[in-house]
Amino acid sequence: MSATKLSAPEKTVPPRPLAPSLGAKPLPALFPPTLLAGVALVAAGLLYALGWWNPAVWAIVTAVGYMVLITAASALIENRRKAKDRLVTAIVYTCFGIAMVPLVSLLWTVLSKGLVRLDGYFLTVSMNGVTPSMDAGGAYHAILGTLLMTLMAALISVPIGLMTAIYLVEYGQGRLKRAITFFVDVMTGIPSIVAGLFVVALWILLFGPGKTNGAAGAISLSVLMIPVVVRSCEEMLRLVPNELREASYALGVPKWLTVVKVVLPTAIAGLTTGVMLALARVIGETAPLILTAGSSAVAINANLFEGQMMSLPVFIYSQVRMGGVINYERAWAGALTLIIIVMLLFLAARLVSHFFAPKTR
Amino acid sequence: MAKRIDVSGLHVYYGDFLAVEDVSMTIEPRSVTAFIGSSGCGKSTFLRTLNRMHEVTPGARVEGKVLLDDQDIYAPDVDPVEVRREVGMVFQRPNPFPTMSIYDNVIAGYKLNNRRLRKSEADEIVERSLRGANLWEEVKDRLDRPGASLSGGQQQRLCIARAIAVEPSVLLMDEPCSALDPISTLAIEDLISQLKENYTIVIVTHNMQQAARVSDVTAFFNLAGTGKPGKLIEIGETNKIFTKPEKKETENYITGRFG
Ligand SMILES: Nc1ncnc2c1ncn2[C@@H]1O[C@H](COP(=O)(O)OP(=O)(O)OP(=O)(O)O)[C@@H](O)[C@H]1O
Ligand SMILES: [Mg+2]
Numbered sequence: 001m002s003a004t005k006l007s008a009p010e011k012t013v014p015p016r017p018l019a020p021s022l023g024a025k026p027l028p029a030l031f032p033p034t035l036l037a038g039v040a041l042v043a044a045g046l047l048y049a050l051g052w053w054n055p056a057v058w059a060i061v062t063a064v065g066y067m068v069l070i071t072a073a074s075a076l077i078e079n080r081r082k083a084k085d086r087l088v089t090a091i092v093y094t095c096f097g098i099a100m101v102p103l104v105s106l107l108w109t110v111l112s113k114g115l116v117r118l119d120g121y122f123l124t125v126s127m128n129g130v131t132p133s134m135d136a137g138g139a140y141h142a143i144l145g146t147l148l149m150t151l152m153a154a155l156i157s158v159p160i161g162l163m164t165a166i167y168l169v170e171y172g173q174g175r176l177k178r179a180i181t182f183f184v185d186v187m188t189g190i191p192s193i194v195a196g197l198f199v200v201a202l203w204i205l206l207f208g209p210g211k212t213n214g215a216a217g218a219i220s221l222s223v224l225m226i227p228v229v230v231r232s233c234e235e236m237l238r239l240v241p242n243e244l245r246e247a248s249y250a251l252g253v254p255k256w257l258t259v260v261k262v263v264l265p266t267a268i269a270g271l272t273t274g275v276m277l278a279l280a281r282v283i284g285e286t287a288p289l290i291l292t293a294g295s296s297a298v299a300i301n302a303n304l305f306e307g308q309m310m311s312l313p314v315f316i317y318s319q320v321r322m323g324g325v326i327n328y329e330r331a332w333a334g335a336l337t338l339i340i341i342v343m344l345l346f347l348a349a350r351l352v353s354h355f356f357a358p359k360t361r
Numbered sequence: 362m363a364k365r366i367d368v369s370g371l372h373v374y375y376g377d378f379l380a381v382e383d384v385s386m387t388i389e390p391r392s393v394t395a396f397i398g399s400s401g402c403g404k405s406t407f408l409r410t411l412n413r414m415h416e417v418t419p420g421a422r423v424e425g426k427v428l429l430d431d432q433d434i435y436a437p438d439v440d441p442v443e444v445r446r447e448v449g450m451v452f453q454r455p456n457p458f459p460t461m462s463i464y465d466n467v468i469a470g471y472k473l474n475n476r477r478l479r480k481s482e483a484d485e486i487v488e489r490s491l492r493g494a495n496l497w498e499e500v501k502d503r504l505d506r507p508g509a510s511l512s513g514g515q516q517q518r519l520c521i522a523r524a525i526a527v528e529p530s531v532l533l534m535d536e537p538c539s540a541l542d543p544i545s546t547l548a549i550e551d552l553i554s555q556l557k558e559n560y561t562i563v564i565v566t567h568n569m570q571q572a573a574r575v576s577d578v579t580a581f582f583n584l585a586g587t588g589k590p591g592k593l594i595e596i597g598e599t600n601k602i603f604t605k606p607e608k609k610e611t612e613n614y615i616t617g618r619f620g
């Protein structure tokens with residue numbers, strides 16, 4: 001059947017008119033935004049008139065109305081392919097908008113509620129001697145604790161994780177490699193509270209009951225952080241083209257020097273980003289820190305190895321649990337501080353990648 | 362400086378798969394030897410056994426002997442890293458180190474090996490190698506720019522400069538011009554003719570004219586059939602191979618008739 005069709009294509013398939021699709025006049029560039037604004041206005045007016053005003057309904061009506069109108073307009077003036085293109089473009093933008101809603105609303109909430117209390121005072125005093133409802137106190141002890149514990153966790157996890165990744169990518173073969181990959185996968189899935197529990201048990205074994213401290217918190221964080229570091233560094237190292245390794249070997253450079261001086265520098269930007277992502281993952285951990293570093297510290301404690309240590313997530317948690325208005329304000333300010341710290345980390349990572357990444361110009 | 366290569370009874374395996382079977386040949390110093398043959402017949406594989414680069418591929422191994430002058434490079438006490446310092450290699454795709462400047466790319470063989478160079482020494486090596494690779498005039502004003510900022514042909518010459526900067530005795534080139542335009546190709550062919558004064562050069566190419574232009578000796582490889590190992594069919598003076606080859610297979614390949 002298909003053979004007969006193939007033998008006489010001119011008769012069964014009418015030649016497609018080429019000119020219209022190439023020569024059709026496109027809609028003016030300003031048309032879509034103007035249409036969107038028009039639809040939005042009309043929808044708002046209509047909803048007011050009917051007394052159904054509601055931002056969500058308004059957004060939906062606008063989006064749907066715009067999709068219908070732009071498709072119809074494009075089908076009339078341009079052609080069907082263009083009309084489909086316009087429709088899909090509108091759908092994609094709508095989805096993007098929907099995805100942005102929680103993000104923007106979250107940022108907005110944290111900013112507006114956090115800024116009430118976030119000031120120099122909040123950042124520089126602890127909660128020592130402050131009763132829950134007193135209009136005083138700050139998060140300095142928690143900031144310090146978060147920074148110290150995360151730093152220690154990073155100092156433990158980054159070398160271990162990076163070296164594991166190097167082993168897996170550059171050296172590992174056969175069973176051992178598969179076993180390590182498997183355990184890293186399993187570790188990625190460990191619930192954070194289990195990591196905390198594990199460290200508590202370890203500390204009881206090593207130092208006796210009730211001896212948990214900041215270091216215990218840091219260790220539990222590094223249990224969570226190591227697999228993430230391994231995973232992301234592994235990906236980054238795999239991205240380094242083999243040709244570069246071969247170029248290095250061909251110059252008579254031993255393998256370990258090739259790894260240190262060719263592979264790592266080439267991947268440095270990705271590696272820093274990976275480490276930063278891992279840091280961001282653990283800096284907001286709460287559960288393991290409540291178990292290990294404690295949730296009741298109020299004073300400044302800069303010693304990781306002695307006494308309880310507050311951290312920002314746990315600070316937020318304990319303030320919310322107290323339930324007063326001021327406690328909520330403190331919690332939001334703490335949340336904002338945490339987000340700012342994460343942002344700064346990412347900024348630092350961007351700078352590092354910017355300055356160390358391979359350059360082409 | 363240039364050294365002779367003597368290969369006898371060489372088999373190359375990838376795991377259990379015999380890729381190249383029983384190659385014996387002698388490559389004279391200060392000459393250019395071209396390897397030609399259809400795709401997949403094991404030219405690259407064989408070339409990489411001449412500086413033990415194949416060992417980078419998991420599972421690849423050889424049987425047989427490769428002598429560099431009188432030193433067996435597969436002797437148990439020989440370090441592959443040392444072999445590669447003697448036998449340099451240029452790859453099909455230019456691969457300058459993206460993190461390094463042009464200058465650092467040229468002395469990469471020293472820097473990566475942590476060999477200290479005085480500034481004057483380094484300057485001299487860079488200039489000599491870049492001149493040797495016919496690139497000096499084009500880049501002398503921008504030595505601190507990244508190696509990746511050069512054009513493809515310039516990058517390939519940079520890779521050649523990098524390879525000759527460590528003063529090997531043999532230079533292996535695997536289709537060095539296949540990613541380049543005719544002008545850059547000519548530049549590299551000229552370069553090869555100059556380099557042969559000091560080095561033993563082996564070049565893999567799919568371009569018959571190129572083999573005819575640059576090489577003194579041509580070796581023709583072919584496959585006995587799909588799944589069968591590649592073999593050395595014939596090796597001889599380039600002139601002779603291209604005018605009156607001894608084997609029918611060679612003649613068919615060179616004249617473009619197959620089977
Ligand atoms: N890393 C590898 N692992 C397993 N087999 C390989 C590997 N590299 C090459 N081979 C096989 O070895 C044989 C020879 O390959 P080789 O790359 O040497 O061919 P070639 O002559 O260089 O071809 P081309 O002209 O296309 O570059 C082929 O059958 C190929 O499939
Ligand atoms: Mg090849």
